[in-house]
Amino acid sequence: MSTQGAILERPDHFSDNKLKLDRFSYDNDIVRLFATATMVWGVIGMLVGLIAALELVFPGLNGGIQYFTFGRIRPLHTNAVIFAFVGNGIFTGVYYSLQRLCKARMYSDTLSKINFWGWQLIILSAVITLPLGYTTSKEYAELEWPIDIAITLMWVVFGYNMFATILQRRTRHLYVAIWFYIGTFVTVAVLHIVNSFELPISFMKSYSFYAGVQDALVQWWYGHNAVAFFLTTPYLGLMYYFVPKAANRPVYSYKLSIIHFWALIFLYIWAGPHHLLYNALPDWAQSLGVVFSIMLLAPSWGGMLNGLLTLRGAWDKVREDPTLKFMVVALTAYGMATFEGPMLSLKNVNAISHFTDWTVAHVHVGGLGWNGMLTFGMLYWLIPRMYQTKLYSKKLANAHFWIATMGILFYALPLYWAGFTQSLMWKEFTQEGMLAYPNFLETVTQLKPMYAARAFGGAMYIVGAVVMAYNLVMTAKGGSFLKNEAAEAAPLSNVYEKHEGEHWHRWIERRPVQLMVGSLLVILIGGMVEMIPTFLIDSNVPTIASVKPYTSLELHGRDLYIKEGCNNCHSQMVRPFRSETERYGEYAKAGEFVYDHPFLWGSKRTGPDILRLGGKYPDSWHYHHMLDPESMSPGSIMPAYPWLFEQEIEVETTEAKITAMRHLGVPYPEGYEKRAVADMKLQAEEITGNLEASGIKVSSDKEIIALIAYLQRLGTDIKADAGKEVKPYHIEPEK
């Protein structure tokens, strides 16, 4: 190894090219735009999260307004912090570092601007449509089909701009940060497109192409890898640029970069099924999810180690420099979350943690700790540089650091406690073999103080972010913005002389196209191995003859369930544990979900599982419960849904819904779409009849009737009561 590295950086042009330097400039304007958006959306997204957290403590907080219930704003929170806060953070860091790492201005300022404004419009459309109830229900992919198309377009704009810049670069080799950017670009594209396959039935409403088990597998392949390739790999790329920059230290180990990059992207893609352990997913797919999650531990820690060990010899700076402090906590949080992740993927740990607040605590250690803190560190480093000045107040930055760090602890610890407490309560039996806490609500009311403490921690974190925003605005005011930063570099010559002792991996670092294709191939393997057999081999989803398609009224009710985001708090997945079958009934079978486009298994039980809810209570119970949950379940933290009693069922789309479902393979009999509305009325009137017998007068065209029909259908198809009456509106599927 040579010690004269810096001089030999471009060994191909040290002779005649040396004098012919290109003069160009870096576009800081686009970086500033994205940085501003990061701050603004960050605060907004976190505030929405705080409101959602408070709604669990004060269920009436939505003020009786349908647009602000937990079920509708929880997706808004997750989308805002992931795609608006972190998304803009990614663009900020990539647009800054890519230009400098390639010694080239972005390929097209216009494309940069389109990327910026297009992305903000997408976020704005999410802010409008999610509270209105336009959602696909698939986590972190809730946005409806027109917005999905817009996201695809914007991602292509970003990728094109990035790749064209890379092709115009004036450095021979691609730095590890860029490997991560390229890996991110291709994988997010694949994930988004595959998971968004949906059949539109109208503007802003569609059904997932996949059903039940398959939909769940695709969704969590996507969901898990949204964490991997939107929250992790691009941020590792940013870490590889900003940590050595801020510490002014060389990256610790090139070897480690190579092995952890390839291992990480290859292994990550397989791990999705760990979100579906002890579910109706086939055992073999679950086991793959477990082992690939375990194998992820070392490659994940590789990133943390390379970051932390880069700081060797610079720890005195860490004590002084706010940027580095934030980055050290970010890397530490990354290490903790990536240790916890594999542990949560072990079946016996998952048996306890799944569906509880433990998962919520886990993702927030990652989100607040890794993404949040790294973003803050990056902004503290970027803004003073682009404004050619010093940070307005180091004291405020240090204050922010402590508020944010404590905020994370105050957020996470109560939720770990809550998750563990609740799971123990769910699973405890008395000696007689009875559930010790048979009433689900008992286990919820226990958690209220913890939910309040969590909201406090979250509020602290937001205060910190506001302090940062103030500090950075004041920094900007005190400096002068350098819109175009002048730079010079020699152009690349056409010939490259390989020099002796070169690492074999340098080959692909000179070839961005091969690098992109290589990473694409690597990430395709895992998904294909898991999905293709699940889709093609029948034994993975054994059919159950008694499972029938939903009636038109039930289908409408199901769409209301999706619209209201009920799946954010209620699972439909009874797991094969005695504690669950005693509480909820028979555990879920893969064949029950074959007509579920999309699947609605849920990922969190803030309320009880409702897979076997059908027939458990009379219609009148549901009527009262939806109107005022506390009347049937005193102490419930579910909001009331009075608007369902006023709004009418939307019959205009019924025909399109049935037709779309048939296209997706649901065997509705010939001509059913024409009878569907009349059929709906028949079933609705039976329900209003039942309600009338209990002294409730309600018109049969209200949305609540459809919802009751769906809730009463849930899980009943496999109930073995032979004497079940055959109703005229029940559907005999076509053979």
Add this chain to the structure above:
Amino acid sequence: MMKQILNRYIKTSGLAGLVMLAVPLMAKGQASSGSGNAVAFTEEELLLGFALFLAATLVIAVLGLLFAVIGLTRVMSGKALINPASGLEESGVQAEESSFWKDIKQKLTDAVPVDQEEKVMTDHEYDGIRELDNSLPPWWKALFYATIVFSVFYLAGYHVFGWAELQDAEYNTEVAEAKARIDAYMASKGGALNESNVTYLEDEAALAEGKSIFNANCTACHGAELQGTVGPNLADEYWIHGGSVGDIFKTIRDGVPSKGMISWKAQLSPEQIQKVSSYIISMEGTNPPNAKDPQGEIFER
């Protein structure tokens, strides 16, 4: 010398740790508590979860301790001061630090010390960022290998050799074990209450407890004064499913799902059902206000 031994030690202990993690997991399906403790499964499950964390922590702690001891011996024997060149020559590194913490850190990461890092400096440079080419930390490599070995054993264990049960079988085992345990417990208590041997309880304490069970579970449908709301009036003499204490006991235990009365057997013990049935009978004829119209047949007590 020392370094090789350490490397080997780290690798084997990493593997051993992983095997330790794997064993409880593999054993889970087969492990039968047999202790007669009714809540054993939950405890067992938890214990296994904790055992995992504990095992992992233990491995790390043992490693840390070993390094501390080795470092200490070397400092005490003066070797560290002299510089253990024999061990470090392999990587062409001269250790000058005498602090054994630095030494330990060096052993753990196999890193070239900061002041000599030019030796592993590559010729890479990107926007002023340079790259060292330090070795992969030995413990990290060991961890990676160990997870791969674990994965092979895990998949083979579940899907080839059947060392552990898959989820359906595991569930059946869990239920069968619980049933045996509960039956044994019930037998030790002289059999369970059922609709044919249940009796009406008259004592105040039992009725008071029956009342509190009623208030906690039944008022939503039957009203606080048993007057009936969603469910029927329970304060009159009319009964849809029979009014004897055995009939009421059975209705509560099994429910009448078709009419919306849920089964309470998962939530209330037979003794509790007996008390609440007795309370309901004791309230007959109280004529609460806003009572629901009578339903069913009249029952003479």
